[in-house]
Amino acid sequence: MKRKMYNFSAGPSYISREIMKDICLGLDDSKRSGFSMMEISHRSNIFMEIVHELQGGLRNVLDIPENYEVLFFHGGARGMFSAIPLNLFQRNEIVDYLIGGYWSNYAYREGLKYCSARSVEIIKESRNDIVSLLPVKKWDLSNKSKYVHYCHNETVEGLRAHIEDIDDIPKDKVIIADFSSSILSEPIDISKFGIVYASFQKNMGIAGTTVVIIRSNLIEKPRHDSIPSILDFSVQLKNSSLYNTPSTFSWYVSTLIIRWIRKNGGVRKIEQMNRKKAELLYNTIDQSQLYINSIDMKYRSMMNVTFRTKSTKIDEKFVEFSEKSGLLFLRGHRETKGMRASIYNSMPYEGVKALVDFMKYFEHQYFFKDISFF
Known part of the structure; x- marks a missing residue:
């Protein structure tokens, strides 16, 4: 079975498979x-x-x-x-x-x-x-x-x-x-x-x-x-x-x-789905001991979730292994570095869930110092 891949680029962005x-x-x-x-x-x-x-x-x-x-x-x-x-x-x-x-x-x-x-x-x-x-x-x-x-x-x-x-x-x-x-x-x-x-x-x-x-x-x-x-x-x-x-x-x-x-209920329904996706990702960051987001909760974007780890070296490893897992274009902007997940309207909840699962796995490997992984 072909592995699913998700495009987290800030644009051009992911397009719903249904629309595709x-x-x-x-x-x-x-x-x-x-x-x-x-x-x-x-x-x-x-x-x-x-x-x-x-x-x-x-x-x-x-x-x-x-x-x-x-x-x-x-x-x-x-x-x-x-x-x-x-x-x-x-x-x-x-x-x-x-x-x-x-x-x-x-x-x-x-x-x-x-x-x-x-x-x-x-x-x-x-x-x-x-x-x-x-x-x-x-x-x-x-x-x-x-x-x-x-x-x-x-x-x-x-x-x-x-x-x-x-x-x-x-x-x-x-x-x-x-x-x-x-x-x-x-x-x-x-x-x-x-x-x-x-x-x-x-x-x-x-x-x-x-x-x-x-x-x-x-x-x-x-x-x-x-x-x-x-x-x-x-x-x-x-x-x-x-x-x-x-x-x-x-x-x-x-x-x-x-x-x-x-077809999917208009902009208000789309907003509800966007909040659900963003909450899942931000909760994962906030509950983590590895990932950091520096935006006040009140002003966090629903569309572009930025985060980083404790060092640029670990960030690079995150981007490298996320790409191998089918999670593409997570590298942050050249001005801000770190990582950025753009989760626009078309990004499905399962795509964000796949990212969250990888983030938890990556953090686990980091803290257990899996040499083969790092």
């Missing part, structure tokens, strides 16, 4: 057209059905209000780090960027090119090196800023901000949120935000596309005349996100994932 079967059908012959979904024209009736299903399905599962537009772009979240300020911010406009980790810092650094971006540190580190977030009242927000940018889930550090925290941000500010690694993993009150954006390759599908959910009154003439048309929100809206040839197969896969979410 549907993807394979699309590779062969879609709707008996005689063509693969990879080769149909983005102007064809078949693809327009995909466009309508994807937009409608996303509106349904996220309960997107009518006064918001759903747009799709190339370029990933990094593309939006540039596109958003090019569309919205004046050159000398003050914009607050909340810095909670690796990706929010990248967004800030890109924003510096196009506006008077301000770095607002929201991280608090205790004496015992436990990382948490400062309360909103201690965030150094500018009285002159109209926009606030934040990242809901920091993929690298395994830190999750809470949507409820932003309720304390002054109501006159427009909140722009990067949900790349957490969209569709839990309910979102879209009306709290001016923009919610996310790249596909975590919970929405395969790499190649980014979704932008934007309040309609924010789509105006771009603030920078030099903006490429492909990044212009008004151009993409006018052309139904088809100004250029999109990543057609990426869009198709996302329709399958939206169907899978609806």
Whole structure:
């Protein structure tokens, strides 16, 4: 019997085997057209059905209000780090960027090119090196800023901000949120935000596309005349996100994932499963004498669980032997080292259980000093 293997990569991520079967059908012959979904024209009736299903399905599962537009772009979240300020911010406009980790810092650094971006540190580190977030009242927000940018889930550090925290941000500010690694993993009150954006390759599908959910009154003439048309929100809206040839197969896969979410009870049911998986993994870490997680329990990510052992040498052994056990891509980000298990929506509970079983076995071997193992 073939051994099961699980992909714990931060992205491109694990895809449900059920969805994978549907993807394979699309590779062969879609709707008996005689063509693969990879080769149909983005102007064809078949693809327009995909466009309508994807937009409608996303509106349904996220309960997107009518006064918001759903747009799709190339370029990933990094593309939006540039596109958003090019569309919205004046050159000398003050914009607050909340810095909670690796990706929010990248967004800030890109924003510096196009506006008077301000770095607002929201991280608090205790004496015992436990990382948490400062309360909103201690965030150094500018009285002159109209926009606030934040990242809901920091993929690298395994830190999750809470949507409820932003309720304390002054109501006159427009909140722009990067949900790349957490969209569709839990309910979102879209009306709290001016923009919610996310790249596909975590919970929405395969790499190649980014979704932008934007309040309609924010789509105006771009603030920078030099903006490429492909990044212009008004151009993409006018052309139904088809100004250029999109990543057609990426869009198709996302329709399958939206169907899978609806079939499995919607985002609230998906959230329950995600909490169950995360609790299993975090409980194993907390009850261990070998593994360490440095994120305050309140702010631990449900999507990206980071941990390490007592030395980099043991970490390397963990990664080496986990791969031999069919548990792939657990090596942590190059900035943080250690290990990282990305357990997005499609990762089944049995995949996390397989990881937990290996972690316990590895710890047992370590403490009993099994020379053949180490």
